[in-house]
Amino acid sequence: MVARVVTVAFDGVDARRVDAEVQILGGEGTQASFTLVGLPDKAVAESRERVRGAFSGIGLALPSRRIIANLAPADLPKEGSHFDLPIALALLAAMGVIAPDTLEGWAALGELSLDGRIVPVSGALPAAVAANGMGLGLICAEANGPEAAWAGPEVAVLAPRSLIGLINHFKGSQVLSAPRPGPLKSSGPVPDLNEVRGQEGAKRALEIAAAGGHNLLFIGPPGSGKSMLAQRLPGLLPPLTPRELLETSMVWSMAGLIERGGLTRERPFRAPHHSASMAALTGGGHRAKPGEVSLAHNGVLFLDELPEYSPQALDSLRQPLETGEVIVARANAHVRYPARVQLVAAMNPCRCGLGGAGKGACGKAPRCQRDYQNRISGPLFDRIDLTVEVPPVTAADMSLPAPVEGTAEAAARVRRAREVQAVRLADLSPEEGGATINAHLGGALLDRHARPDADGRALLMRAGEAGGLTARGWTRTLRLARTIADLDGAEGILRRHVAEALIYRHNRMDAEAQFNRATMVAHSPV
Incomplete structure (x- = not known):
């Protein structure tokens, strides 16, 4: 009999499905062994000893037979200690300690301590999101439960403190309640702009x-x-x-x-x-x-x-x-x-x-x-x-009273400008997706929403012909002018918006010279 428990292997923030399979071979007199295959790294290979110690810690002994644990697919590298729990659960099912069908519908990750406690690991939130995508719930450490619960109310999460508590839950002698999402924290008050x-x-x-x-x-x-x-x-x-x-x-x-x-x-x-x-x-x-x-x-x-x-x-x-x-x-x-x-x-x-x-x-x-x-x-x-x-x-600056306007007033203007951008980019087609603010505009979106008027375009042409703009600089200047127009409450991009954007552009060899050149261009007649 082969017992299986679903777990994940991480590829960045993406989690790929891995099946932890355990099979117990041989009868009485078979030489006892515990083999782990499936391209494990050092931390995964050591899972055998942590599982062995955790079983001993809760009063269980491994059978004196040949045990094979496979992490499939075998060609996917496996890294991390979070494979302990799925291997242990598959082994418990193969031993008949828990019914194999109780593990259907669940993915698991967690490290085991030698006394049977389930230790938290990194990646609980992306694992919960991936498990939900596979139509599964997630079993993780108690300390990871509030984090995994952020994946959504539709995601079932079990967060036991120890392996014995999880066994009792599946046997019906103990009920584990679903964890609640952790708190939304604040880092405290932010420094105010009027202090500058x-x-x-x-x-x-x-x-x-x-x-x-x-x-x-x-x-x-x-x-x-x-x-x-x-x-x-x-x-x-x-x-x-x-x-x-x-x-x-x-x-x-x-x-x-x-x-x-x-x-x-x-x-x-x-x-x-x-x-x-x-x-x-x-x-x-x-x-x-x-x-x-x-x-x-x-x-x-x-x-x-x-x-x-x-x-x-x-x-x-x-x-x-x-x-x-x-x-x-x-x-x-x-x-x-x-x-x-x-x-x-x-x-x-x-x-x-x-x-x-x-x-x-x-x-x-x-x-x-x-x-x-x-x-x-x-x-x-x-x-x-x-x-x-x-x-x-x-010293004259330092002797002046604090400015009347600070972070609250500037943040209100920023919020209004971002709301304008959100409305403008709300109805993007899937092919146009990805842009949420002006700094992300590109291609057709840039042509549609960041086209300056005739005077502004002539000014931009002058700056480009003067050698102060690369192709990337041209694009970024248009994005910047679009933001300045949004802060100004203007529907279109005017010459003054392009002029201010050009002032902020630079030349890496001599930023001061480029600053002066852009200022001269901005004030020159068209």
């Missing part, structure tokens, strides 16, 4: 970036408020939609970052240190865990001291910023994680931090600035929609 003195131009750029989901770079000397501005961006962004909440939480579940099943509707804000490696940013390691760019999915990835990151790490972000996903290439598989993020970065104008103008200017300018900014590749610079010069904060 001066920097009105940078605040305007931050509002535009929030309204359209655009990438943003602050350039300025130390202490000018670049990091303060970036940290206030989450307060301007709308909460996650139910779909975005599920997508983001599935990534966090794979990383094991969901505590007690609690989720949050606040958009992620990830700020890795500049010593982070390429694998830390994009994902990798032995089990290809999600990196910072995936943990920031549907949120903000903040890179402070941008040129201090290794060039290889920064360039590894180029594909995710363009496609909204990251593919971790391994020897035997390609693991895909979502990575639709809004990049916000900050940097000093040069290594000494002072730049080439004003009091205390760098004595090596402009060479020092060019060398420092050249640490960032041109293609990465080209993916940044807004580049903003943040000047030093003066």
